Amino acid sequence: MKVNSKIRSIETLAADAGFRNYYFVKITTEDGIVGWSEYDEGFGAPGVGTAIAKLSDRLIGQPVGDHERLYAELYSITRPAAGGVVALALGAIENALLDAKAKALGVPCYELLGGKIRDRIRVYWSHCATWRINHPSYFKPAITDLDGVKAIGREVREKGFTAMKTNIFIYDNDKKNPKGWRPGFGAPNYPERNVDRHVLRNLRMHLEAIREGAGPDVDLLLDLNFNASTEGYLKILRAIRDLDMFWVEIDSYNPEALGLIRRQSPHPISSCETLLGIRDFLPYFREQSMDVAIIDTPWNGVWQSMKIANLAEAHEVNVAPHNFYGHLCTMMNAHFAASVPNLRIMETDIDRLEWDHELFTHVPEFKDGHLIMPSRPGWGTEPVEEAIKAHPPKQATGGLASYGRKA
Template sequence: MWPKTSERSAFSGRSTATLRPSALALMGRWHLAEPVPIPGKHRHNRRKRAKGNAMTKGSKVKSVELLACDAGWRNYHFVKLTTDDGVVGWSEFDEGFGSPGIGAAIQRLSVRVVGQNVFQHERIYAELFAATRPAAGGVVAQALGAIENALLDAKAKHLGVPCYELLGGKIRDRIRVYWSHCATWRINHPSWYKPPIESLDGVKAIGREVREKKFTALKTNIFTYDNGRPTGWRPGFGAPFAPEINVERKVLRDLHMHLEAIRDGAGADVDILLDLNFNAKTEGYLKILRAIADLDIFWIEIDSFNPEALGFIRRQSPHPISSCETLLGLREFLPYFREQAMDVAIIDTPWNGVWQSMKIAAAAEHHEVNVAPHNFYGHLCSMMNAHFSAAVPNLRIMETDVDRLAWDHELFTHVPDIQDGHLIIPDRPGWGTEPNEEGLRAHPPKHGGGLLNYGRKVP
């Protein structure tokens, strides 16, 4: 039916009397396309919206608790956030990688979290950031990240969805992972990771084990050899104590030998990644890159506080460079992106918060850089990183530790499902696993641990 000439039109608010016949015909099609109202539909929508508002209004944070347990050479740390309707959100954080005091910061900040709407994690993060802006970064930033991750878990559980749905939905169902700290844990911590590696034969054997277990990539670290026995070389972390962090000929020679041995075991089809951490300065990193230029390396991982220095290194490297696992917040990443300092940006999602990490990944994509999560913690962190990896478009690969403590399976309700070198993304609500509080109590935390004990003889 044609509209009356007195009706107002969608065309610039003019009456139909001023429109040309062609416009009237188009408007006629417009009117014919209008949906027919369904009786009661709008009342139903109002009821749905009201119900949703009631749910979110009732989802207030009731308490924030901290738990910890023994994890061999360090402790695992967790945030338990409970809402007033009984939903529990979990996150894992770490004090062993140079960050003592995160738990104390979380406790202090939690007084501003209790009573807040668990659905409004961005608002809560912004409020906590404002309250800590003069001392932003460091331990404070990691505390904010731990709180954010617990809020995300609680929100997803309220909605009955996996956390990746909060991040835009999953792009992939399985994530390629690399076997991290390959040989490293069995050399540096033989009491907890078996079998211990005491020679190059052991290095070759674990390379072969990686291939036989169908992993497609591994990452190892720097080792020196004395009388054939390997020792971790970590002057950047005080073991040995050598603040000048010079890279001498023996280090170069032994590192090349170590990488050849692990390649011999792994075969030609397994990618090898090398993590140099903070164990050199610009001169030393360049010496290492020249010394191993003839080897097939997936990436060289370098930590540097100077984006210009890292960019200088990258422009002379025959291998791709990854970096940034110790950076906090997009502000710290941006100078590295602008400098084109790395090929892959490593993001620590437990430190930054998974929601904030998605923002960093988006900025990386803008600068044509792929990302990879930093993941050498407990199984809850692995699941948090898995959800990030499932949702982020510009993913390179995901880190995971395959060598685990003998009691690791007692500490979590679910462990990652890894098949043929890929982590299968779970569809359980939230992160898909939780700490098992009974298991945590069975393995109480030790005093100290982590990097603070590197280079010390601990009784």
């Protein structure tokens, strides 16, 4: 059977993605089956490709269908340094193995996950206003004032999307020239992450503008990332208590602190997009720290992410995939979202680079604010190697050199 086809080679490829790079794993078997996955090095994780290369020799000659055994073996030999970049490398390898196995069987990846529960997946427009403010040379039209924020809110509604997520911005005295406020990521370099009245006024002004544009029937999500301490998050939640929020997304490496925030929050809390593996998620579930658990399936591996989702369901928590990469990651997340019973909603970026469609054989199909699941084998899309070569990566740093800067 082709599912027992042995792995001949494992490669990593990268392409220019504007303010960052896209990264891919390509697994080829002796029978010519090719499995793909997309991973990332720019979101605080330099060196994932190096870790993949170091682990690859262990996989050559192994049956491509044995993804659970191979993952367990790789985890075992890296156990002393489990987590971090090593975990991301394991997730990238697992996802490429799943694609290859599904193609060997001639089925979509969701069939490996127990079959799809839904044909259409509700999505929210992520980084709404954010990309056009932070990266105006890549995402048009650039947003330079509150009128631009209102306009993109209208655009969300007019294009049929039912939910959108934005971030924190600071405006000048004329309520123009917004800049992202991301001290949790060093932009500005403000490690104490205190939240003052100026931040609160600007955040509320930004949210009211995007709500005015979108109207009352589009769900509004806010991503606070790691940009405050517990005190700061509570100040923000009090400042926007009366606004209609679908959720407020908060990152914290302390489940007790997040649980305290959730119990005082007037809005649902989502979290955990940077956690890796069941062991990381378990204390957050025990603490009932969040209403929605966000799982990064490119980081964790889709098969391992299904286990995390099952654990979430046992704790009466719904899940949402973390997805702000290329089109292959979107489809990897879509197969996960189509298969888990306890799905809340799926993240996706609608603002795309002008050459994104060249890099992949198929792009996601959206209709009435939903992603339509394809039935093509594997993930349903593949990177185009000729296009990758035509858009070589700008840096070898994983994008960290430019993270947080306008482009």
